[in-house]
Amino acid sequence: MLRILFIGCGNISNVWLSSLSSRSDVDICGVVDLNREAAVKKASDFGLKCPVFTDVSLAIETVNPDAAVDNIIPSGRLELAEKCMKAGLHVLSEKPLADSMENAKKIIALSDRYEKQFFVMQNRRYNTGMFSFKNAIDSGRLGEAGYLGAEFFRDPRFGGFRERMDSPLLLDMAIHTFDQARFLLGRDPVSVHCHEYNPDWSWYAGAASAICTFRFEDNIIFHYTGSWCAPGMKTSWDSSWRFIGSSGTCIWKGTGLPEAEAIIQRENNESFNETSRVDIDIVECNPGGHEGCINEMINGLQSGIRPQTDCRDNIKSLAMVFAAIRSSTEKREVFINEILEV
Ligand SMILES: NC(=O)c1ccc[n+]([C@@H]2O[C@H](COP(=O)([O-])OP(=O)(O)OC[C@H]3O[C@@H](n4cnc5c(N)ncnc54)[C@H](O)[C@@H]3O)[C@@H](O)[C@H]2O)c1
Incomplete structure (x- = not known):
């Protein structure tokens, strides 16, 4: 039985607790929030009989957990990670890994020093549409990857x-899309050009819109365009995607399944290619979203095999965010290594 101290009782905690409280191999042994009422309400909403705290150190001392779930805001993540790992707890954390690259590296160093795991939630990888899209790319049926x-x-x-932070779109949301791009391409990013902007009508203090062009290994381009203040004709929360390979294209609207077309091979050289639909193998991801990622995290703790969202890998998705922000500020191409090697 994995004894979990649950920390941070805001919006996203409902999703984690729905999944964790239904597991027979997990015991939520304490709930913490700076705001006691929030913690009391959350424990009551999920029928938890465990004690409620406002202080993490006191909670650890009192209930002696094996792991912590961190659902607090990003600015508190490093301090909380240090408290938990130093006390011998693994950490299952919400994204982003940290609020700065320096703090992300400190979290990895703490994980190494105390030999405790630190895994990051990247729920948008865990989706039957995403898994099937990745499979279509990996199958080779669409040729060499060129554009995403x-x-x-x-x-x-x-x-x-x-609404108060700098770069809310890039830091709080695009981390998902950038991480999905790394997952889909199975390659690492090399550099980025980015322009952030905030329309006059925006209700965010920081730039809530951005256009980024990343270059990945093998010269693959990943183009991202997004906004958090774009009224009407919304895309899915999982984004709307297009992959172009040397012999075909796959699109996924972020819901349902992807669709693809590939060139029909011809004997004689005609001016225009003809394409035909490609049957895409469905790769199930069940359960998906948070529950899929939580399953992999808990299996990781039980088996010792690090899940795909281990902090050591996830820092590359975070580096995409900070490289994009630096590119926008300094108005130049920024290399991911500049960010990773600081
Ligand atoms: N993966 C996703 O799809 C997704 C969606 C939403 C939010 N998130 C992430 O989840 C995290 C929390 O977001 P939210 O929307 O639930 O925020 P929120 O503001 O609704 O809740 C945060 C809670 O943490 C508490 N808190 C803050 N600092 C604390 C500390 N040091 N110790 C104990 N409690 C503390 C606050 O009192 C609050 O109740 C953020 O990192 C956010 O980016 C992820």
Whole structure:
């Protein structure tokens, strides 16, 4: 039985607790929030009989957990990671890994020093559409990878920390899309050109829109365009995608299944290619989303095999975010290694 201390009782905690509280191999042995009422309400909503705390150190001392779930805001992540790992707890954390590259590296160093795992939630990898899209790319049926594009346009009014932070779209949301691009291409990013902007009508203090062109290994282009203040004709939260290979194209609208077409091979050299539909093998991801990622995290703790969202890998997705922000600020191409090697 894995004893979990659950920390941070805001919006996203409902999704984690729905999944964790239904598992027979997990015991939620304590709930923490700086705001006691939030913690009390969350424990009551999920029928948890465990004690409630406002102080993490006291909670650890009292209930002696094996692992912590971190659902707090990004600015507190490093301090919380240090408290937990130093006390011998593994950490299953919400994204982003950290609020800066320096802090992300410190978290990895703490994980090494205390030999405790730190895994990051990247729920948008875990989706039957994504798995099938990746399979279509990996099958080779569409040829050599050349281009991947993602469009993300929505207009949420969250209130709270997102409306006050710098670069809310890139730091709080695009991390998902950038991580999905790394997952789909199975390659690492090399550099980025980015332009962030904030329309006059935006209700965010920081830039809530961005256009980024990444170059990946093997000269593959990943183009991202997104906004969090784009009223109407919304895309899916998972973005709308297009992959172009040397012999075909696959699109995925972020819901349902992807669709693809490939060139029909011809004997004689005709001016225009003809294409035909490609049957895509469906690769199930069940359960998907948070639950799929939580399953992999808990299996990782039980088996010792690090899941795909281990902090050591996830820092590359975070580096894409900070490289894009630096590119936008300094108005130049920024190399991912400049960010990773600081
Ligand atoms: N994966 C996803 O799809 C997804 C979706 C939404 C949010 N998130 C992430 O989840 C995290 C939380 O977001 P949210 O929307 O739930 O935020 P929120 O503001 O609704 O909740 C955060 C909670 O943490 C508490 N808290 C803050 N600092 C604390 C500390 N040091 N100790 C204990 N409690 C503390 C606050 O009192 C609050 O109740 C963020 O990192 C966010 O980026 C991920």
